[in-house]
Amino acid sequence: MDTRSGSQCSVTPEAILNNEQLVLPPRISRVNGWSLPLHYFQVVTWAVFVGLSSATFGIFIPLLPHVWKYIAYVVTGGIFSFHLVVHLIASCIDPADSNVRLKKNYSQPMPIFDRSKHAHVIQNQFCHLCRVTVNKKTKHCISCNKCVSGFDHHCKWINNCVGSRNYWFFFSTVASATAGMLCLIAVLLYILVQYLVNPGVLRTDPKYEDVKNTNTWLLFLPLFPVQVQTLIVVIIGMLVLLLDLLGLVHLGQLLIFHIYLKAKKMTTFEYLIKTCKEESSKHQAVRKDPYMQMEEGFLQQGDGALGSSAQGVKAKSSLLIYKCPCHFCTSVNPDGGSTAREADDAPSTSTLGLQQETTEPMKTDSAERKTEIQELRCPCDPGLPP
Numbered sequence: 579m580d581t582r583s584g585s586q587c588s589v590t591p592e593a594i595l596n597n598e599q600l601v602l603p604p605r606i607s608r609v610n611g612w613s614l615p616l617h618y619f620q621v622v623t624w625a626v627f628v629g630l631s632s633a634t635f636g637i638f639i640p641l642l643p644h645v646w647k648y649i650a651y652v653v654t655g656g657i658f659s660f661h662l663v664v665h666l667i668a669s670c671i672d673p674a675d676s677n678v679r680l681k682k683n684y685s686q687p688m689p690i691f692d693r694s695k696h697a698h699v700i701q702n703q704f705c706h707l708c709r710v711t712v713n714k715k716t717k718h719c720i721s722c723n724k725c726v727s728g729f730d731h732h733c734k735w736i737n738n739c740v741g742s743r744n745y746w747f748f749f750s751t752v753a754s755a756t757a758g759m760l761c762l763i764a765v766l767l768y769i770l771v772q773y774l775v776n777p778g779v780l781r782t783d784p785k786y787e788d789v790k791n792t793n794t795w796l797l798f799l800p801l802f803p804v805q806v807q808t809l810i811v812v813i814i815g816m817l818v819l820l821l822d823l824l825g826l827v828h829l830g831q832l833l834i835f836h837i838y839l840k841a842k843k844m845t846t847f848e849y850l851i852k853t854c855k856e857e858s859s860k861h862q863a864v865r866k867d868p869y870m871q872m873e874e875g876f877l878q879q880g881d882g883a884l885g886s887s888a889q890g891v892k893a894k895s896s897l898l899i900y901k902c903p904c905h906f907c908t909s910v911n912p913d914g915g916s917t918a919r920e921a922d923d924a925p926s927t928s929t930l931g932l933q934q935e936t937t938e939p940m941k942t943d944s945a946e947r948k949t950e951i952q953e954l955r956c957p958c959d960p961g962l963p964p
């Protein structure tokens with residue numbers, strides 16, 4: 579697969595994920611988080627929200643003694659309601675650059691990016707795809723295929739870009755979800771302790787007057803009481819606790835990361851650039867002798883033809899993928915200049931691309947390495963105009 583075939587260049591003809599999948603942008607720009615296709619992360623998010631809400635307000639809070647029950651309803655209910663509102667707003671907002679929203683017709687197919695005409699999608703603050711003048715901090719998101727003002731990252735969990743228009747709604751979504759999960763854990767721990775110490779405290783609801791068997795519990799009080807055995811409540815409680823802890827770990831580190839970013843006055847995207855530059859500078863050897871690094875398995879060839887040094891030929895116009903130890907990027911962006919790809923919300927190991935074009939066949943003998951390195955740059959370096 580020659581990933582640099584000029585005629586088929588679009589925004590991301592060379593956007594290759596870890597498994598060398600070709601990633602193409604949507605033909606029509608996405609408007610917001612509800613534009614099709616929905617992302618399965620988004621579906622999981624809402625399923626978890628509905629599931630935890632049902633368990634919290636239908637099963638566990640009704641088990642609390644009177645005073646604590648009403649406090650839990652008010653506090654947890656307020657946090658969950660707030661989360662629902664800001665989550666919906668963060669998903670529904672169109673974070674596009676103001677000129678894109680004013681001038682662009684979202685129903686029109688996006689043009690194909692012609693690399694032979696332009697080196698980068700955005701040049702001199704003009705986007706060749708959206709065909710509008712954009713702000714300085716605007717980036718063209720590959721996932722949304724439109725320019726996003728104050729681009730922070732593309733969030734798969736809300737299936738929408740996070741930019742200056744919806745950043746604080748996104749941040750509030752993460753913060754309120756974290757707070758809600760902490761409340762749920764507090765409720766679960768209280769119930770667990772009381773069950774071990776004095777289970778009668780958990781049976782203060784008037785509807786328990788008709789339940790004589792202490793091994794029987796009522797779910798969905800006070801409106802739709804359903805009798806179940808203790809084991810069922812324990813299983814539900816363990817599953818909810820596990821889900822809650824997993825969510826808390828994920829959201830907690832995301833919240834801390836964004837608090838750190840705000841303290842540093844950076845966006846996620848700027849953080850990625852900074853990280854990539856630092857990592858690239860640590861691996862200057864790659865720039866000096868990429869073939870040696872390839873032999874060490876550090877570089878992989880995008881078109882898959884060059885598996886080892888023994889077969890190191892046919893490297894002309896090939897793409898080399900640099901396994902960047904950066905923790906936040908999820909894909910490569912060999913365009914280098916002006917497009918931004920999804921950054922997973924949670925820190926995760928991933929790859930970035932370093933693009934290298936060679937003009938001569940590769941030789942296995944270092945003495946015969948006459949290949950000319952025309953370009954070797956971090957693709958996460960979009961802020962640098964040519």
Ligand SMILES: [Zn+2]
Nearest residue numbers: 705708718725
């Ligand atoms: Zn654009």
Ligand SMILES: [Zn+2]
Nearest residue numbers: 719722732739
């Ligand atoms: Zn996006």
